[in-house]
Amino acid sequence: MNSRCFRGSLAAASMLAAFMLGAGPVAAQTPFVIATNMKASADLVSRLPSDIKTRGALNGATTDGNAPWSFIDQATGKPAGVDADLLNEAAKRLGLTINWSDVQFTAGIPGVQSGRFDFYVSAMADTLAREKVVNFIAYSKEGSGVIVPKGNPQNIAKMEDLCGKRVAIVTGSLFPDIVKKLNESCPSPIVLSETADQTGPYLAVASGQADATMNTYGVSNYSLKTATEGIQTKLQLSPVALFAPANQGIAFSKQTPDLLAALAGAIQAMVEDGTYKQIMDKWQVGDGGLNPILINAALF
Numbered sequence: 001m002n003s004r005c006f007r008g009s010l011a012a013a014s015m016l017a018a019f020m021l022g023a024g025p026v027a028a029q030t031p032f033v034i035a036t037n038m039k040a041s042a043d044l045v046s047r048l049p050s051d052i053k054t055r056g057a058l059n060g061a062t063t064d065g066n067a068p069w070s071f072i073d074q075a076t077g078k079p080a081g082v083d084a085d086l087l088n089e090a091a092k093r094l095g096l097t098i099n100w101s102d103v104q105f106t107a108g109i110p111g112v113q114s115g116r117f118d119f120y121v122s123a124m125a126d127t128l129a130r131e132k133v134v135n136f137i138a139y140s141k142e143g144s145g146v147i148v149p150k151g152n153p154q155n156i157a158k159m160e161d162l163c164g165k166r167v168a169i170v171t172g173s174l175f176p177d178i179v180k181k182l183n184e185s186c187p188s189p190i191v192l193s194e195t196a197d198q199t200g201p202y203l204a205v206a207s208g209q210a211d212a213t214m215n216t217y218g219v220s221n222y223s224l225k226t227a228t229e230g231i232q233t234k235l236q237l238s239p240v241a242l243f244a245p246a247n248q249g250i251a252f253s254k255q256t257p258d259l260l261a262a263l264a265g266a267i268q269a270m271v272e273d274g275t276y277k278q279i280m281d282k283w284q285v286g287d288g289g290l291n292p293i294l295i296n297a298a299l300f
Contacts, residue, residue: 029047029258031257032044032047032258032260032261033257034135034260034296035296036296037294037295037296037297038295038296038297039292039294039295040137040261040264040265040267040293040294041265041268041292042266042269042272043265044261044262044265044268045265045269046262046265047258047259047261047262047265048094048258048259049256049259049262052118053094056095056096056097057097057099058091058098058099058118058119058259059098059101059116059117059118060087060099060100060117060118060119060120060121061100061102061103061107061108061116061117061119061121061122062083062084062100062102062103062108062120062121063102063103063104063108064198065198066081066122066123066198066216067081067219067223067226068081068222068283068284068285069081069216069218069219070082070084070122078100079100079102082140082279082280082285083121083122083123083250084100085279085282086267086270086276086279087119087121087250089270089279090266090267090270091266093269093270094263094266101117104197104198105122105124105171105172105173105196105198106196108120108122108251109130109133109172109251112134112251112252113133113134115253118252119250119251119260120250120251121249121250123142123218123219124248125142125174125244125248125298126138126246126247126248126249126297126298126299127174127246127298128298130249130251131296131298134251134252134253135251135252135253135254135295136249136250136251136252136295136297137249137260137264137267137293137294138247138249138290138296138297139247139249139250139267139290139293140248140280140290141245141246141247141248141288141290142216142217142218142246142288143216143242143243143245143246144214144217144243144244144246145214145215145216145217145220145237145238145242145243146159146162146212146214146237146238146240147201147202147212147213147214147215147220147237148205148211148235148237149206149208149211149235150233150235150236151236152236152238154211154212156211156212156238156239156240157238157239157240158239158241160182160185161240162186162190162211164187164189165190165212166190166191166193166209166210166211166212167179167191167192167210167212167214168192168194168200168201168204168205168209168210169194169195169201169213169214170194170197170200170215171195172196173214174244176194178214178243178244179192193209193210199231201214201215202232202235205235206234206235207231212238217242218285218288221237224236224237245299246300247290247294247297247298247299248288249297250263260295261295268292271289271290271292271293276289
């Protein structure tokens, strides 16, 4: 037998042995299939991809200015809040750490799509429009509120009171569509301005350049109540009823369903052992908890 045939026989034998032992491509784990409104289970932690496990760390992104959900701790320079606590603990349970980046809100989803980040989280609503480009772990529920100058000089008490007013919002948020819909019935249209800077709308309202802004209710309630200096001390939540209730989500690339599944499983395990509730209660958002944790659970 020549050496080429011998090597071929060895290769064939190796392939047969791998098949019989259940190794190689035949036994490879099939990709996790995501459906709408899936319930997470703790056993999904087994879906952690081997390359991620070997890497030992996740590249996560968030946006400063969304306390209590997500903000940069000025003392440490590191992300803090509900989102950081939940994801750091979930990663730890998978034997991983997280390399965090602070980015503009508008850079979050594109960064996930490009593979720059493994996930993005920062008080972001899981919506049908966003599910077209990324997948979500829905991990909490929230509503939105209208923020006005201290004393509410324009007497804004319901959504219709925004007609004819100047409203500043963050680019890429769900609020432009809300304003456009409201404008369909406004006798005088709302004058909308947008900024990519998370604090830009607050600054516009505090300085008189805008009459109101919109933001996640929990973010607004926390930041305005705890502020002792800065522009937040010049603002308040208006009496406008909470609107646009949504499940908040952690965004993942459509190409990484198994990583999403593993983290969803870890967070569900935290729900079941009480760690999730401890973190939510620590930041005074326990009323927004979900059980079970959901996957692609947009409400609108």
